[in-house]
Amino acid sequence: MVIRAVLxxxxVDDLETAIDQYRRIAGVDAVRRFTHGSIELAWIGPFLLLHGPRRALEAARRTATLIVDDMLEAEERIVRSGGRTLEGPADGPNGRRLIAEFPEGAVFELIAPSAAPGST
Structure with missing residues (x-):
């Protein structure tokens, strides 16, 4: 499994203001905006901005996002290592998405996008 990046x-309290700020920080113009449940998100370079109700954000804090090249290979390696798939893989707004528990109990979101914002 090749992990290309960790987001x-x-x-953030104000998504529009934060988008402008993080575009400048990351040095990219591309932004991929989407929602997941009641959370609004913006993917800008290595940052994933989240805005929403406190309870929804608390659940989102429990995981990190790993960008992988090959979802099938990633899932196979996790399972062979003693981990397990909790959700997916399935198509999401940014490509193939999987939630997995690694062998020691850490939970990660994995995404295999066709292209990350700012990479073209």
Whole structure:
């Protein structure tokens, strides 16, 4: 499994202001915006901005997002190592998505996108 990147999750009070700020910080113009339940998200370079109700954000804090090249290979390696799939894989707004528990209990979201914002 090749992990291409880890996204830093950043909770923000004002998504529009934060998008402008993080575009400048990351040095990219591309932003991929989407929602997941009641959370609004913006993917900007290595940052994943989250805005929403406190309870929904609390659940989102429990995991990190790993960007992988090959979802099938990633899932196979996790399972062979003693981990398990909790959700997916399934198509999501950013490509194939999987939630997995690693052998020692850490939970990660894995995404295999066709292209990350700012990578073209």
């Amino acid at each position: 830093a999750r950043v909770e």
